[in-house]
Amino acid sequence: MTDSEGNTVKFNKAAAAGTIALASVLALAACSSDGSGSPSTSTSTASKPAAVDYSSLSGTLTAGGSSAQANAQAAWTAAFTAQASGVKINYDKSQGSGGGVTNWLNGSYDFAGTDAALSADQFTQAQTTCGSAGGVNIPVYLSGVSIIYKLDGVSKLNLDAKTIAEIFAGKITTWNDPAITALNSGVTLPSTPISVVHRSDGSGTTANFTTYLHQQQPSVWTWDAGTAWPNSIGSGQQGGSGVVNTVAAGNGTIGYADQSSIGDATAASVEVGSTGKFVAYSEAGATASLDASGVIDAQGDGDLTVAIDTTKITSAKAYPIPLLSYDVLCKSFKDSAQGKLTAAYLGFIVSSTGQKIGAKNAGAAPLPASFQTKAADTLSSIK
Template sequence: MKIHMRRRAAFSTLAAGSLALGLAACGGGSEGSTTIEGTGASFPDAYYQVAITKYLEENSDSDISYNAVGSGTGKSDFAEGLNDFAGTDSLVGTDDGPEEGSYQYIPTVAAPITVSYNLEGVDGLNIGQETLAKIFQGDITSWNDDEIAADNEGVELPDEDITVAHRSDGSGTTGNFTKFLDEATDAWTLGAGDTAEWPSNAIAGEKNTGVAQAIQDTPGAIGYVDFADATETGLVTANIENKDGQFTAPTLAGTTAGLEGAEIADDLSYNPLNAAGAEAYPITAPTYLLLHTDQDGETAAEVKDFVTWLLTDGQQYAEDAGFAQLPDGLRQQALDAVEATLGGEGDGEAEEK
């Protein structure tokens, strides 16, 4: 499936707005405002930039920026006190920096991780779970391999080498993709984490945008890319076998189906990967904000007001940016957690539209 949806093209003014936000963060922002800086995951960046722009239109005395430096850097920034909140697509590990009890997960939106590829004349390729694992760890090296052909009857597959494209930075997208392969298949041997030991002939790109560009520039390439960047770049995406044995395309409807019935942990983390259901897209990834549990004063008030808005009015901007809204039950749990973590510092008056 080749995706043709609008994303940042429809938000042509946002790049300038994002730059202005960053400059404001460095320069002190509006008079009388408290500057709030977030850093972290690139996976949800398209949504956060739209949401921040909309929020500032409604709250002109606020000053908020988000810098998509990757989940790994966002978590280390959080541990060092360099941000007021962090974005991450993966859970905090023992080597990430933040100490247990210093953070609260706040889920915000969810989206598919696409398997995108560059193969002239081949659209809507079906890829089974075990086959996918073997491709990405280098066991299957040619596009006309029998295992790929078995799920694509009647498709003329070229005798062309496969080039795996992956993230060069520590990434929650990598974490969720490898976690899916690790949990769903017997073939995967490279473990799960924000980094992996990829095949020696693989190519790397920084952030999701870098992987998307690497795929676009490399005939025979295949990689994992967030839905928003795959959409914007116009990449061709594969249909991936789900838990029910159906080949499903990366769509927001498939993401929502993957969220249905996901078990929510006490800390509000959840795992929608390889969820049951004929319509569920199997590589559905959550994304979170990390809130400081020891934050207080004006900073806590500003963070609380923004994150409360993000979970209420701000949800209406998710779909156009390429993301699925949270289910009502999980969203309410997230709102309760914001209140419990940041106390009564915010105005608490955000209303849904």
């Protein structure tokens, strides 16, 4: 059985998290994190913080946005509410990043999931939504943008940044183009036309992907990075599931999607820089890529907007197209109890425990420890 995003295996795993015994969840929290976002120490002699007791919390959180976060949010919700039985969390993945931010700015959501940090204009608009303190971007979810394809008879494919950019810019139009064959010695590539599939809705996944294209190949990918697909090449589809399903239904198709949403789709290995090393997605590879390429570029006090420079990803152990997703929330809530509840849930997400749950149930990559610590610090100040 598949869900509306077409993520059979991943969604089932996330749903299964709801059956985790409370004792098991608390044991995991106790041995790995205090649940507030402070990462566990790597030294065996250091004392380990006690688990946070969420059992007294109650209320309902209403949120939505990023479909990339959907499987992780399902797992996080199940694990958190196993400890906080009086809490209900509604996360609407159908909105996508753009819709999630819009609904949050309109005051409909307690927080929004987005694969692109708030823009400068949105950050300013948040002062209307939240009051003068405004909002903050909190990194919560790390994955990778996978280049998925469907080409009969071809189960393995290497692509480099220039070739990917030329395909999605419409400059390479057949699968046996010399640029592709040169990267795939021993693979028989047909003359099948290439059918590009991209997002039609405002998408943070698109923002992450186009950031990579523009940074790596600015002479080919001349459009600026952004949440909207910038050209008329190929077929636009709603949501990550729309891209995945359209690629899977065709032959000669190629698209991009968050790794956690691709299901059984075949993904290409991508060259790291100009190293000649072609890397498949891995959790460790995504963490390594953010460690190498990401720095905090705060838009305000406590904000954790991350600037990613993919040209700094040079290790063959790193996956070259990282996808970093945020939850955005107000720094000060009109209802302080709602602010406390929102901060508690997001604190659980960014804790060592929450990151392990996201990795186990959604194939997410753990955020680097420094990002977990910064996120916990910001969330501790939410009012």
